[in-house]
Amino acid sequence: MMKTVLKWVLLATLSLGLVACNDSKEPKEEKHTVIKVGATPVPHAEILEFAKPFLKAKGYELDIVEFTDYVTPNIAVDEGELDANFFQHLPYLEEFNKNKHTHLVKTVNVHLEPMGLYSKKIHSLNELKQGATIAVPNDPTNESRALDILVKQGLLSFKDVQFKTVVDIQDNPKNLHIKELDAPQLPRVLDEVDAAIINTNYALAANLNPLKDAIVIESKDSPYANIIVVKAGNENTPYIKALNEVLNSEVMKDFIAKKYNGAIIEAF
Template sequence: MSKKGLGVLFSVLVGVSVLVAGCGSGNQAAQTNQAAQTNQAAQTNQASAAEPKKEVTLKIGAAPVPHAEILEFIKPKLKEQGINLEVVILDDEGQLNPALKDNQIDANFFQHVPYLDSVKTEKGFDFAVAAKVHVEPIGFYSDKWKSKDELKEGAKIGIPNNPSNEFRALTLLQEQGLIKLRDGLTTYEATPKDIVENPKKLEFVEAEAATLPRALPDLDGAIINTNVVLEAKIDPNSALFREGGNSPYANVITVRKGDENRDEIKKLDAALTTPEVKKFIEDKYGVAVVPAF
């Protein structure tokens, strides 16, 4: 072979070597880059796993019984979803709506819609109803009589003095045939002045709902909200008569308008309306509290 041929062959071999080396170098770089990315992703995932989930505190103002007890029951379930449920009980339940308006709490759980409707315009509450939870059938209780038929002429009957529950009490007495209200009542408001028939000439004592159990010894009977009955340690089965299961007075979760779409509120609503909560209510309260879902 000539010197010229050897030179060409040498040039070709050198070129191939450089090409192979270049390919090997590029492949190694790609592998190195891929390994670095995998390692970085692993470290990121490890860091994310090490970081605790951010917990959100949800403050709910509630009546003590049964509202707060129901909320306490669902606390563990919400905890699993990253929500720390804080139950706030105020001495005066009448302050639960102002507290919600003033952003002191995220929601409240103590009232039914007719009550809310009766106060929201006057007080300027811009609220929304998130979930219906239960009905507390209002009932007639007496320390003196065992049947409504024993009520004498002129008997003194205690009734709640807030508009919606007063209407509710008078409607219950009408359903029992003891009085008749005037036609045309289109709101959840009525007083004894709206009675057009009162065969037994019943005398009505209007009082704060919470005071009615203490007033029973001085009355022939009183229509009392079930949560008040439970707080007073009165047996709800001792009612001479009570509302039926079709009552429109379901107790609700109330929030500031717009907050019903918050993720935490939706999770609260879902947790309150499960078969487990339904069973808890039925087992714990019997006829005194009826699930509304």
Template sequence: MKKKLALVLAGALCLSALAACGSGNDQAAGKDLETIKVGASPTPHAEILNAAKDILAEKGYDLQVIEFTDYIQPNVALNDGELDANYFQHEPYLKKKCEEEGYKLASAADMHYEPYGLYPGKTKTLDAIPDGGTIAVPNDDTNETRALLLLQDQGLIKLKDGIDATKSATVLDIVENPKNLTINELAAEQIPRSLQDVDMAVINGNYALQFDLNVNDDAVAAESEQYGAVYVNVIACREGEEGSDKIKALVDALHSDTVKQFIDETYQGAVVPVF
């Protein structure tokens, strides 16, 4: 009996030792992973990043996704060195903010395009928009231009000559407004919550998705595909770091077939990969 008990105790000690060794190895492996911190909008950007997490782990990187609900702080944090990259904005917005704020940021890679949609609020069809109706649009330069171009394409307004996707436009650039519409300029993140207070609203793709709106199913109109080449969402990093091992690993993982399949299956055309 004593012999059997001794064997049992010995076996338990061996298992404990193996477990301790295994735990130590796991911790060591974790410590060997180099951290990549990426700022992102919750939907779809953070979701897409998380789809690349395992791929990056295999490459020796621990991807940490920091979510932001506005369009200002991700560039501030990246410029200040708190992030390695961010993924939430299209290139015209990035360039505009670098010009305005003096950020030293650059695009490391193109990722996807989110078609802008005009969504019904109090009014359900374009023909039913009343004289003097209200349409909400984003109030930041590049996104307001994009919204006004969509309204122009639907015949609701006309902008002055020379305004296109590469120019900035505001309500002051409207030269024809046959229905005397009120164009309500709001912060992009506020528009979905205001949808029932206006006749219609132009909503950024990421905020539409957060409120379970899909441009293909819920919008009364979507912007032309020609804008896709202009308003491509990018991976941004600090200038001079585009070719670093860390950023190259991030881009390679995000440009994988696994991530492309995730985007196609998850967003059903509301997010269009361009890689």
């Protein structure tokens, strides 16, 4: 009888030991070592390519997936096919979330493709006379964006609307005339107006550099800065924090300044 009892005690002990052994060998969750980011080719994918070795030093491989549209990379992040994307600004993201019922969030600003106010007649805003004419783009987003530059300089104030237009002006102490034109025409009318607010791509085509030639450019806190976007809940993961750190580093700031020579500027 004693031998039988001892036998069962021994078997129970062995079973418990095996369970403990198995528990200790449960597979641990693998570290997220590949960061998959969707981006449009220029300058976004170029910036990410430069970031690769710095992320490698932090233990992460960067897999860049290029897109030429503005819808697919957001859907891919929301569905978990991408860890992040880099192509858009915050107003676009907010409108996208509202219309597509996605759950995407901004993590950090990276760069700004700045609008600037240019003139062949004045060299500073102090020279802007009563009744001066300023040309702006006439499409909704860019017109509102251009008018925001004038608001920042205290030249105009507006009603509280999502996208500003000339009909929304409340205060206009210098009685400025705002001339709405197609964005590509703006560099060509600089001889005809006192100043024009021009998108960077059209400014560059006219040999205008935002950093050197603009009287005023958008500030770095512009809502139109290009941002890193992730699915809500992933913004504090170690791999996204590593991505943010590299893209907001001093070495990245230097790269953007040298590579793009003022066509785009860092926004962090």
